[in-house]
Structure formats: C-alpha cells, structure tokens
Amino acid sequence: MKTFTSSHALFQVFSDHDMDRVFLVPGESYLGLLDALVDFPKIDVVTCRHEGGAGYMAVADGRLTRRPGVALVSRGPGASNAAIAVHTAQQDAVPMILIIGQIAARDLRREAFQEIDYQQMFGSIAKWVFECQTPEQLAEAAFKAIRIATSGLPGPVVLVIPEDIQQQAVEKPSFKNHPPVFGLPDAQTMESITHTLTTAQKPVVIAGGEFDCPGGREALQAFAHHWQLPVMVSFRRHDIFANDDHLYVGDLGLSNPAVQMASLQESDFIIALGTRLGDITTQNYAFPRYAQAPQTLLHCYRDSRMINWDTVADFPLVCDPVALVKVLTHSAAPTPDAARQAWLNTLRNHSQTWAAWPNRTPKQGVNFTEVVHAVMDHAPLDTTICLDAGTFAAPVYRHFTFKTGQRLMAPLAGAMGYGTPAALACALREPTRTTICMVGDGGFLMTGNEMILAVERQLPIIFIVSKNGSYGSIRLHQERGYPGRVSGTSLFNPDFHDLARSFGMASTRINTREEIDAVIKSAINARTPILIEVNTSLDAILP
Numbered sequence: 001m002k003t004f005t006s007s008h009a010l011f012q013v014f015s016d017h018d019m020d021r022v023f024l025v026p027g028e029s030y031l032g033l034l035d036a037l038v039d040f041p042k043i044d045v046v047t048c049r050h051e052g053g054a055g056y057m058a059v060a061d062g063r064l065t066r067r068p069g070v071a072l073v074s075r076g077p078g079a080s081n082a083a084i085a086v087h088t089a090q091q092d093a094v095p096m097i098l099i100i101g102q103i104a105a106r107d108l109r110r111e112a113f114q115e116i117d118y119q120q121m122f123g124s125i126a127k128w129v130f131e132c133q134t135p136e137q138l139a140e141a142a143f144k145a146i147r148i149a150t151s152g153l154p155g156p157v158v159l160v161i162p163e164d165i166q167q168q169a170v171e172k173p174s175f176k177n178h179p180p181v182f183g184l185p186d187a188q189t190m191e192s193i194t195h196t197l198t199t200a201q202k203p204v205v206i207a208g209g210e211f212d213c214p215g216g217r218e219a220l221q222a223f224a225h226h227w228q229l230p231v232m233v234s235f236r237r238h239d240i241f242a243n244d245d246h247l248y249v250g251d252l253g254l255s256n257p258a259v260q261m262a263s264l265q266e267s268d269f270i271i272a273l274g275t276r277l278g279d280i281t282t283q284n285y286a287f288p289r290y291a292q293a294p295q296t297l298l299h300c301y302r303d304s305r306m307i308n309w310d311t312v313a314d315f316p317l318v319c320d321p322v323a324l325v326k327v328l329t330h331s332a333a334p335t336p337d338a339a340r341q342a343w344l345n346t347l348r349n350h351s352q353t354w355a356a357w358p359n360r361t362p363k364q365g366v367n368f369t370e371v372v373h374a375v376m377d378h379a380p381l382d383t384t385i386c387l388d389a390g391t392f393a394a395p396v397y398r399h400f401t402f403k404t405g406q407r408l409m410a411p412l413a414g415a416m417g418y419g420t421p422a423a424l425a426c427a428l429r430e431p432t433r434t435t436i437c438m439v440g441d442g443g444f445l446m447t448g449n450e451m452i453l454a455v456e457r458q459l460p461i462i463f464i465v466s467k468n469g470s471y472g473s474i475r476l477h478q479e480r481g482y483p484g485r486v487s488g489t490s491l492f493n494p495d496f497h498d499l500a501r502s503f504g505m506a507s508t509r510i511n512t513r514e515e516i517d518a519v520i521k522s523a524i525n526a527r528t529p530i531l532i533e534v535n536t537s538l539d540a541i542l543p
Contacts, residue, residue: 249347424450
C-alpha cells in the first residue's frame with residue numbers, strides 16, 4: 001500500500017466493522033476514495049448504472065446484514081438521484097450510509113458547480129448528516145456513522161467528503177464500536193406482564209421488524225406457542241412469523257377488512273413487539289387507538305423515541321423484544337380455556353377468509369394472481385421474494401403463505417424501483433438461496449437496467465415482470481376517483497423479453513394461464529438469471 005490516506009482510514013473503519021461491500025456510481029468528486037478501495041480487496045465494489053439503483057442495493061444489503069449498507073455517489077446530480085434510497089432507509093428503519101463526494105472545501109457555500117448543502121437536503125430524513133472539514137475527520141465520521149445508523153431506530157446517515165481532503169496522510173485508526181446493552185423490565189413489571197398475559201381473554205400480538213434477526217423468529221414462535229397467543233405481523237413483515245402456523249392471524253396492512261378490524265377492537269391486551277406502530281400498521285391510528293387505547297397496551301421497542309409516540313402504553317418498554325419474549329417464555333403459562341380458543345378461532349377465520357385465493361378469469365391477458373400462486377406452489381423454503389411497489393404485489397401480501405425459511409423483501413416506503421436492486425443485493429449476499437423478483441412494467445423501467453449485474457456475476461435471479469401497459473396502482477385510484485378519465489397512467493413498453501436477451505440473459509414469456517405453472521417451475525429449477533415477461537391483464541385489477 002502506498003501512503004495511508006484519509007480515504008484509507010475511512011475504509012479501514014468499515015472493514016474493521018465487517019462492512020465488506022459497497023455499491024457505487026463513480027464520480028470525479030470522490031476519486032480519492034475510489035483509489036483507496038484498490039487497497040481493500042476484501043471490500044466488494046459493486047459498480048451500478050444509476051445512483052438510485054446503488055442506493056436501493058445498499059438499503060437491501062443493510063436490511064439483510066443489520067450492518068449499514070454503503071452507497072457512494074458523486075455530488076449534486078448523483079446525490080439527488082440517491083435521495084430516494086435515503087428516504088426508503090428512513091421509512092423502512094434500515095441502517096445505511098450514503099457517502100457523497102463534495103466540491104473542494106475551499107469552495108464550499110459559494111454556489112460552486114454542483115454544490116448542494118446536504119444538511120438542508122437530507123436533514124429531515126437522515127439520522128445524521130455530516131460534512132467533513134479535515135482529513136482526520138473521515139475515520140472519526142465513519143466510526144460515528146456506523147453507531148448512529150445502527151442504534152435505536154436504525155436508519156440512514158449521510159457523510160459528505162470534499163474532494164480535496166481525501167488523499168492526505170493520516171494515522172491508521174483502531175476504533176471498535178460495541179453494541180448497546182439493553183436491560184429488561186424490573187421483576188415487579190415482569191410479574192405484572194405475566195399476570196396480564198394469564199388473565200387476558202382476548203390477547204393479540206403485533207410483531208414487527210425487530211424480529212428480523214438471528215434467532216428472532218424462533219424466539220417469537222416459542223413465545224407465541226408457550227402462551228398460545230394469536231400473532232399478527234406489522235406492515236409488510238409477513239415473513240416474521242410462519243403464515244401456516246395455527247397461531248398466525250394475518251397482517252396489518254393497507255386494506256384490512258372492516259369485519260376483521262371490528263373483531264380486533266374487542267381485544268383486551270395488545271402486545272406490540274418490535275414494531276413502531278406506524279400509521280399503516282395501526283390502520284391510521286385506530287388499532288391501537290391514537291392517544292390512549294381502550295385495551296391494555298404493551299409496546300416494546302429498542303428506541304425510546306418510538307415508545308408513547310402516538311399512543312401511550314400501559315407497559316412502555318424500551319428494551320430488546322427478542323430478549324423480552326425469551327424471558328417471558330420461561331414464565332408459567334395457563335392452559336387456554338374455551339374462551340381463548342374461541343377468540344383464536346375468530347381471528348384465524350378472518351385471516352383465512354381474507355387470504356383465500358380468488359378465481360377470476362380476466363377478459364384478456366393473464367391474471368397475475370395466478371402467477372403468484374404458482375410461485376408459492378413451487379418456491380423452496382430457502383426463497384427470498386423481492387417486491388417492487390405496485391398492484392401486481394397485492395396478491396403476494398394478501399394470499400401468499402410465507403413458510404419458515406422464506407423471506408420477504410419489500411419497501412415499507414412504497415418506493416417504486418426497489419425490486420430489481422433489492423434482488424441483486426440479496427443474491428450477492430445469499431447466493432445459494434432462490435431469489436425471485438416481482439416487478440411491474442413501470443417500476444422495472446426505473447431500475448431494471450441494474451439486472452446486467454445478474455449476468456455479470458451469474459446471480460440466479462428470476463425476474464418476473466408484470467406487463468399491463470399502465471402505472472397500475474395509480475390507474476386503479478384514478479378509475480375509482482375519476483372513472484373513465486384516463487390521464488398520465490398509460491405506458492408504451494419495449495419488448496422486455498428481447499431486452500433481457502440483449503443483456504445476455506435467458507428470457508421467456510407467459511401469455512396464457514396454461515403456461516404459468518410450467519414456466520415458473522422451470523425457472524426455479526434452472527438456477528440461472530432469467531426474465532419472465534407476463535402479459536398481464538389490466539382488467540383484473542381495475543374496480
């Protein structure tokens with residue numbers, strides 16, 4: 001290695017914290033950082049085609065590893081393109097570090113070429129925005145960025161590094177963060193919790209993303225079975241608890257039926273574990289009710305800011321929900337009586353009724369719900385489903401039965417363009433798993449060009465593109481609010497089949513329902529990158 005520089009120091013901190021991959025679109029404003037990466041061969045450099053794609057990959061990687069996903073972009077236009085990923089990381093509570101090459105420090109705040117004040121730009125969505133002023137600050141800032149991105153409510157951090165402080169000689173850092181130690185409630189509180197669990201007639205668990213960690217799902221399952229508690233999952237966290245478990249009673253999402261919510265309002269003990277209890281999970285702050293719920297509420301989350309944020313809890317617990325349920329699993333639990341069993345049956349029936357597969361043959365094209373059904377039938381237990389945003393994903397959220405071992409990677413932020421980059425990040429991190437990306441024609445043309453990485457690295461990803469010539473979600477709302485007045489939601493598409501082939505990828509089409517099963521089964525067995533273009537029915541999703 002040549003002289004140890006400030007850029008080396010930054011990547012040394014990352015390497016010391018097991019951060020072994022970065023996603024980037026190169027730019028002249030951080031050539032010093034690119035040069036230093038040559039001396040860190042254990043850090044995988046993934047070169048992307050758009051800063052939004054690089055950012056999404058970092059978000060997905062951060063969610064998988066629980067370490068900050070890292071994206072590097074250039075100033076101005078590059079940072080602007082990457083902003084969607086920062087927003088997604090904030091909404092999804094994923095640790096991420098966005099590094100932006102900045103204009104020279106001597107020119108700051110002079111409205112120089114491509115200059116942006118990133119504190120103003122990202123201050124409301126990033127956990128921390130820091131613009132380095134001296135070479136010595138690069139390592140210190142990286143060290144703090146890791147800590148902030150992963151502590152409390154995880155989220156994005158933005159580091160801004162002027163181009164003229166990237167190559168100065170500095171001392172080699174030797175920093176090491178230590179994970180925070182969370183305590184548990186005192187003995188009296190734990191006794192009160194176990195008493196409430198014992199006496200509650202209609203309890204329900206709402207489980208969130210903090211169980212997406214090694215041992216988390218297993219701890220949640222053991223707790224639920226020990227106490228025989230019905231479990232719902234928070235918004236788009238379907239894979240936290242096995243959907244074929246008899247205690248699974250559905251998810252709290254965008255369109256829960258009124259009859260189900262009416263039954264849930266009869267509950268007497270809500271056990272919210274590892275969830276922020278955001279507006280969608282709470283059905284716009286109706287369950288639990290805003291301010292104070294009529295039910296007894298236990299809310300356990302590792303970030304004190306989220307406890308009592310919208311609804312005051314009877315048990316406001318700032319602690320690790322995985323550790324909490326492990327302790328509660330060792331407490332004595334009563335044998336469920338007939339009333340508790342009837343309550344479970346009621347919630348289970350609501351869930352199964354809502355999740356039942358429909359049987360609708362559209363006037364033209366393929367009903368994408370049947371494609372989703374075939375994916376569920378053939379997907380092995382080590383499958384990761386990566387979803388973009390759009391109506392094509394609705395049957396996955398409503399009908400797909402996620403079994404133990406299967407993963408769901410979907411943007412809580414509802415961000416289009418997430419699916420393809422997320423699938424690439426997943427396949428890079430877990431190459432032996434089956435990775436299936438489902439995306440609409442609108443979202444695919446936002447970041448679908450990144451699929452060239454699947455060809456370059458031979459990542460066995462199945463890209464399923466729902467082609468209905470429309471921004472389907474918006475068209476659906478448009479038809480409801482302004483029936484017959486279509487404006488701005490139609491798409492003129494390329495031939496996705498030929499596009500994939502031009503990338504050097506295998507490709508096939510589904511034009512009829514009779515082709516679905518064989519095509520999906522063959523693609524899963526192939527273990528090579530492949531794109532499936534589905535001639536999807538727009539009629540099937542419209543009101």
